[in-house]
Amino acid sequence: MPITLKQLAQKAEVHPSTISRVANNDPSLRIAPDTRERIEALLRETEYRPNGVARGLKLRQTFVLAVVIPDVTNPFFAALFRGVEDGALSRGYNVLLCNTDGSPDRQRSHLQSLHARRVDGIILASSVLKDPSVRWLRHQRIPHVLVNRFSDEGQDTFVGADDLLGARVATRHLVELGHRRIGHLAGKLTVSTGLMRRRGCLEELEARGLPIDPALVVESGYTEAGGAKAAERILSLPDRPTAIFAVTDMTAIGACTMARRLGLRVPEDLAIVGYNDIPLASRLVPGLTTVRVPIHEFGAAAARLLIDQIVVGDASRRRVIFNPELVVRGSTVAGADDGPLRAQHAAAFATE
Amino acid sequence: MPITLKQLAQKAEVHPSTISRVANNDPSLRIAPDTRERIEALLRETEYRPNGVARGLKLRQTFVLAVVIPDVTNPFFAALFRGVEDGALSRGYNVLLCNTDGSPDRQRSHLQSLHARRVDGIILASSVLKDPSVRWLRHQRIPHVLVNRFSDEGQDTFVGADDLLGARVATRHLVELGHRRIGHLAGKLTVSTGLMRRRGCLEELEARGLPIDPALVVESGYTEAGGAKAAERILSLPDRPTAIFAVTDMTAIGACTMARRLGLRVPEDLAIVGYNDIPLASRLVPGLTTVRVPIHEFGAAAARLLIDQIVVGDASRRRVIFNPELVVRGSTVAGADDGPLRAQHAAAFATE
DNA sequence: TTGCGCTGAACAAACGATTGCTTTATCGTA
DNA sequence: TACGATAAAGCAATCGTTTGTTCAGCGCAA
Incomplete structure (x- = not known):
């Protein structure tokens, strides 16, 4: 089992909160230079990484996003996912992937499960017009972005092409x-x-x-x-x-x-x-x-919009529309x- | 915000633990038929779903697996992922997807991040021979399955073809x-x-x-x-x-x-x-x-082996080898x- | 009446981290 | 000498569940 804050505190003979403050570079409280150094050394040598689950509980944020698509073996959605991951990773988020096979039931059950897991936000590329699942997302105030397909015009943050x-x-x-x-x-x-x-x-x-x-x-x-x-x-x-x-x-x-x-x-x-x-x-x-659309950009833009929505905490709807191009x-x-x-x-x- | 056990307890005028016991069908303690019914009705009408993060902290299990591959836009890995998801979903697991682009550094950093998130297990399809990351997985005793590529012969549970x-x-x-x-x-x-x-x-x-x-x-x-x-x-x-x-x-x-x-x-x-x-x-x-291998089966078998490993808690290595077929x-x-x-x-x- | 056994539910301690609020020294100054 | 300011670190509550233990009340037998 990985080491915990409490165990580290025993080793260093300080209170767990002190370790936490050093690890997080907490600016609200100053730490004596020598203890700070001692603790930092300990953190390095034990390769301490805070338990993400405990952290998620306390902070009410998991740093996990989810992508819900019909089927990742469709190259369109695979490219879309890569865009999302590339956009999310640099901001410290990991990404869950859910395939619906186009079934509204599977979509709904995925969405509920993701909500129970407290993912920070959801990128949905499988919505239909007037999608009850999308309305549910809105009602639950779950940060979300619709990609490629929209549901009710203008009601959700959306990334797509014209x-x-x-x-x-x-x-x-x-x-x-x-x-x-x-x-x-x-x-x-x-x-x-x-x-x-x-x-x-x-x-x-x-x-x-x-x-x-x-x-x-x-x-x-x-x-x-x-x-x-x-x-x-x-x-x-x-x-x-x-x-x-x-x-x-x-x-x-x-x-x-x-x-x-x-x-x-x-x-x-x-x-x-x-x-x-x-x-x-x-x-x-x-x-x-064919008509080319920037699939990878769809994903990256969606991730950016979603994370902005999460950190700012506002639910203002935004729309990013790319121009398609004939090939x-x-x-x-x-x-x-x-x-x-x-x-x-x-x-x-x-x-x- | 979704409703919590404590709020439910207030509504029903019982202790939170009682609600938990009803929700989980706890066999260790019997509940009076009438209170049970009252609570079950409440659970239904509020659509209560336990907070997965809190649950994960307490149970030390997140019901999340991770798949680490070079690139999901490669159709081989997309099909592999589908196999994993199909194998995992029925057992109540969701799946994180991480792309490494073949970079050992990205792989290592993904693995560390996944460990910090306390995913229950990892399916790795991007390993190299004598992979330090794989040894790290073993050393940390993180349940894992190697797919398609193995690292050190016979040291890890493996799914692949001959x-x-x-x-x-x-x-x-x-x-x-x-x-x-x-x-x-x-x-x-x-x-x-x-x-x-x-x-x-x-x-x-x-x-x-x-x-x-x-x-x-x-x-x-x-x-x-x-x-x-x-x-x-x-x-x-x-x-x-x-x-x-x-x-x-x-x-x-x-x-x-x-x-x-x-x-x-x-x-x-x-x-x-x-x-x-x-x-x-x-x-x-x-x-x-070409030589056909059952890609989807790779994923599904890997998920099964991984979950078995998790629930049983043993680290016994197993190998599943499929037969390739000329097309x-x-x-x-x-x-x-x-x-x-x-x-x-x-x-x-x-x-x- | 006392005491025992049983049922049904409350209590409380985790899980591991974060963070506002004390507390304890230490030092400078009146 | 005493008092206040300040630096440094400890305390404790909290996030939402789970689960072993305890407790209250009741019926019944001695």
């Missing part, structure tokens, strides 16, 4: 390539990303004077399998689209696979655009045209892959 | 395809996976009566960039190999990219085998032939990709 704009840029790209029948795999309309990207897509079509065919807009969920299934539906239509904008890269990948199974060539017969620019997107053949690859423009791929490898070498 | 066998199988595959000059990207020889897979590779070559050219065996590290760099070295030799066995899939991917940059076709000019079968491996074009794809056999890919998609549909 999904409306990103969807418009993606759709515009397809329109400018000459596509007139454009399908959309819309995720879920109970999720802000699904709703906003769909809205952006439709707005852009309308702005360009293109007709909107409701049959070409289908909910797909966010999994690869969901994307494939949804793509199958709209690609089996008598008048199938020549392009698809998918709500995420994973959904787009499902669509790509399905297109191939149906004997369609990408991009010649079907152009596909994804969203997020996960690492996998540039690896596919052809590369996936053109071979899934929309044949031959577009060469340039970017080379550049990427050069960068990889440079960092080693 | 790397020697896996490497032999991979090498045998190349030999049976007729390759006689086989290169090996060996990771790092300070890491058990690097050492064992290299040994397996060389043993198999020797068993098959093939000459071993030391110039064809180079340390590559475990990154994609490292794999590319190492591949460049052996592919620039006057008498270059016709096949490469890489210590991991990521390393193999780097080698693939480098091969293409050097104008070599895979598999016609250069066959490549990786290790682990990360999800990405089946997505590449051509698909990557043949297009990076060694032209045209091998069709079958497996179709099968995979069928499975994906089935699960939705």
Whole structure:
């Protein structure tokens, strides 16, 4: 068992509180230089580290954050987590990771357990619109930040990208390539990303004077399998689209696979655009045209906002919105892959 | 602030300990049926959850585990983490995640911080041979399990695959395809996976009566960039190999990219085998032939072993070794990709 | 009536650290 | 000589639970 303050106090023949004051550099009380030195030496040689649990009880602060996401094996969320950890570590926080697999029940039970553990704050990337769990967080006054997806507009501190704009840029790209029948795999309309990207897509079509065919807009969920299934539906239509904008890269990948199974060539017969620019997107053949968002930055910014919220103790809602950026690859423009791929490898070498 | 035992006690006009006994179903003391019922009703309506920090202090157990890995954005470690979480959650544990980026210093500092937080146990997937951090864990008697990589043979509870066998199988595959000059990207020889897979590779070559050219065996590290760099070295030799066995899939991917940059076709000019079968491996074009290990199972088994170690309190070392399995794809056999890919998609549909 | 056994619940001591408030020296000064 | 200021360190309460021990009250038998 690690050494305690009381044991140290016995060794040094002083009161535990004195040790605590030296260890914490307590400015409210001065310590005689010689005892201070004696105690500091003792602290060093015993490698004393205060019991974090006891400390947490007394200080009512655990220096633990939690990240709640659907699934860390999805590269998007893995990158997000790294951002959070990188942002939190320098401020002395460790980070718990909870996967919900998209289940509201699992999310709720995770949140309750985290609350019972008295984590200092929660970063939630799995919320749906009007999420009861999010309202519960607000009601319990648990410091929290929503990432990527918001729940009730403007009610919580939020970090994300401008999904409306990103969807418009993606759709515009397809329109400018000459596509007139454009399908959309819309995720879920109970999720802000699904709703906003769909809205952006439709707005852009309308702005360009293109007709909107409701049959070409289908909910797909966010999994690869969901994307494939949804793509199958709209690609089996008598008048199938020549392009698809998918709500995420994973959904787009499902669509790509399905297109191939149906004997369609990408991009010649079907152009596909994804969203997020996960690492996998540039690896596919052809590369996936997509909307890049700064995933790692999402996490780091969320951690910063959360910790600010914790230390200041205010519940003022803040919003950090990044600008998305179109990345053109071979899934929309044949031959577009060469340039970017080379550049990427050069960068990889440079960092080693 | 959440309600405390003391506040509940006031409401119910009983002593806090009585509430605690009801909440915990304490068998050591019997409670009158009517008070029990009264208190249980109160517990339900206030949604009382004991303060985990206070509980942790008193019980000397936090129900928190930690996973220490190089980088969760590496799909191998993301899958590993999921395994751990899935194994731990059902037993009431939450899991902290720490990324080391392969730095021994970061690893050490994480470990110390975790110890100060009194996590109940640590799963370490980033250890090197003769790792001082691992010895420190042993010395502090911190329950721990090493995963995938071991440190000092047999000294710690370990979950992994038979790397020697896996490497032999991979090498045998190349030999049976007729390759006689086989290169090996060996990771790092300070890491058990690097050492064992290299040994397996060389043993198999020797068993098959093939000459071993030391110039064809180079340390590559475990990154994609490292794999590319190492591949460049052996592919620039006057008498270059016709096949490469890489210590991991990521390393193999780097080698693939480098091969293409050097104008070599895979598999016609250069066959490549990786290790682990990360999800990405089946997505590449051509698909990557690799040695599959049950990554998720690694994590789940590690969590089980760790929790057993914690609850029983014994430090008996156990070893769980899974059998690796060769997966043949297009990076060694032209045209091998069709079958497996179709099968995979069928499975994906089935699960939705 | 005294005393014993039993039930049901209160008491109190931890767990290990933090921190406002005393207390004890020590010294300077009136 | 005495008194107050000040420096240095001890005291003790507290954070919220858990749990071994004690205690009050009651019924019953001697």
